[in-house]
Amino acid sequence: MTRSNWLNKLFVAGLMLVVLAACGNNKGVDEESSSKxxxxxxxxxxVLSWEGYQEDEWVTPFEExxxxxxxVTYAGSVDEMFSKAASGSLKYDLIFMDGGSVTRYNKLNLIQPIDVSKLKHYGDLIPNMKSINDSHVVFDSKTFAIPFAWGSLPMAVNKDKIxxxxxxxxxxxxxxxxxxxGTMDDASNQVATTALLLGFSDPYNLTPEQLDQVKQKLIEQKPLVRSYYTGFEDGKNLMASGEAWLMFTQGPTMITDLQAQGMNIEEVIPKEGALVWIDNATIGADTKNPDLIYEYINYLISSEVQxxxxxxxxYGGVNKLSVENLxxxxxxxxxxxxxxxxDRLVYVASPENFENRVKLWNEVKAQ
Structure with missing residues (x-):
């Protein structure tokens, strides 16, 4: 090999090394950029959640x-949700629950305080809804839950019949x-609503004497009731068939579904008030990525997702700006x-003794 050929090959090899090094540097820049x-x-x-709260329409875009x-792990009842969260078999980063349950989770240190300053959409929450909710989820000036969805428990009236x-x-x-x-087969909601009718100021903190008055009032009602229904569909079928003309509902969607079928059904919030549940997002005490969870909560309460x-x-939404997208x-x-x-609704809270309410309701039905 001549000296000239040797030098040429050495030059080409050096050039290739430069090119490869440049490519390698670009890859590093790309990875760094992607990481940022x-x-x-x-x-x-x-996530531990109720059905309907983690739908592909809004979860997939966030993931991408x-x-x-x-x-997502779904729970079918309040008791099942608490059991899953308390078992510790899986550490949940985000738990959805009714506001009345937040105290229970907080006492067992299953959730942690939320820094609302990290949620840019927090200021867009419906003011009077937020005020009602805060009274049940803020302890010692610390917020433990962020409202996500809500629904009232109104009365439905067939205006063609009444x-x-x-x-x-x-x-x-x-x-x-x-x-x-028609009225629902539900201990706590029955007791609370009857307490409203009787004029008791706090339907979730009743004395033994008040509970006895509620029991007697429900026993008085029993001969008039066509059916104690369980579930949305059972209730709607009672109204749709004409078996019931008025009903204590499990939510406004029962009424709007019947209206969509062509029925002349009116929603009534009685003068005594009606119950409202507000489901909240809470952060698990042991989450490893709190900043990511803040991003997700903020996304979930945005006007677009709401x-x-x-x-x-x-269901009702919690962001007042969501109406612009409706x-x-x-x-x-x-x-x-x-x-x-x-302003006409009463918050579904944790009762003074849930077991006593179940016992009371079972005694009413046994009459």
């Missing part, structure tokens, strides 16, 4: 944007509607067009 764009890439969020995976205006829960005790009254939730489930009909159906709606 998606700092949570590869992380997972373990942040490069994360949302793993012409006069219905304004009080006492209609469910009116003998002229005997055999045409509008999707309203349209998908029929049609007038959708806003009216979900009561997002009426800021005063919450």
């Amino acid at each position: 764009d998606k700092p949570y890439a590869g992380k997972e969020i373990n 944007e942040y490069g994360v995976k949302v793993n 012409k006069e205006p219905i304004t009080s829960w006492s209609a469910l005790w009116d003998s002229k509607y005997k055999g045409k009254i 509008a999707q939730l309203i349209k998908k489930t029929g 049609t007038p009909e959708e806003a009216k159906k979900s009561h997002m067009d009426d800021a005063s709606y919450f």
Whole structure:
């Protein structure tokens, strides 16, 4: 090999090394850039939730944007949810629960305080809804839960059958509607609503004497009741078949579903008030990625996701700006067009003794 050929080959080899080094440096820059764009890439969020709260329409876009995976475990009842959270078999980063249960979880250190300053959409929450909720989820000036969805428990009235205006829960005790009254098979809600009718100021903190009055009032009602129903479909079928003309409902969506079938059903919030549940997002005490969880909560309470939730489930949303993404009909159906709606509602809270209420209700049904 001549000196000239040797030098040429050495030059080519050196050039290739430079090119490869440059490529390697670009790859490093790309990876660094990607890491900055998606700092949570590869992380997972373990969520304990109710059905309907973690739908693909809004979960998948978040997963794709942040490069994360949302793993969801569903619970079918309040007791099942608490059992799953308390068992410790899986550490949940995010737990959805009714506001009345937050105290119970907090006492067992299953959840942690939330820094609301990290949630840019927090200021968009419906003010009077947030005020009601805060009284049950803020302890020692620390917020432990963020509202996510809500629903009232109103009365439904078939206006083709009942012409006069219905304004009080006492209609469910009116003998002229005997055999045409439907009401739910639910201990706590029955006790609380009857307490409202009787004028007790705090339907979730009743004395033994007040509980006895509630029991006697429910026993008085029993001969008038067509059926104690369980579940949305059972209740709707009672109204749709004409077996019931008025009903204590499990939520406004029962009414709007019947209206969609062409029935002339009116929603009534009685003068004594009606119950409202507010489900909240809470952060698990042992989460490893709190900043990621804040990103997810903030996303879930955004006006865009809240509008999707309203349209998908029929539940009320918590972001006042979500109405901008709803049609007038959708806003009216979900009561997002009426800021005063919450002023007539009573928060579903943790009762003085749940077991006693179940016992009371079973005694009523056994009469």
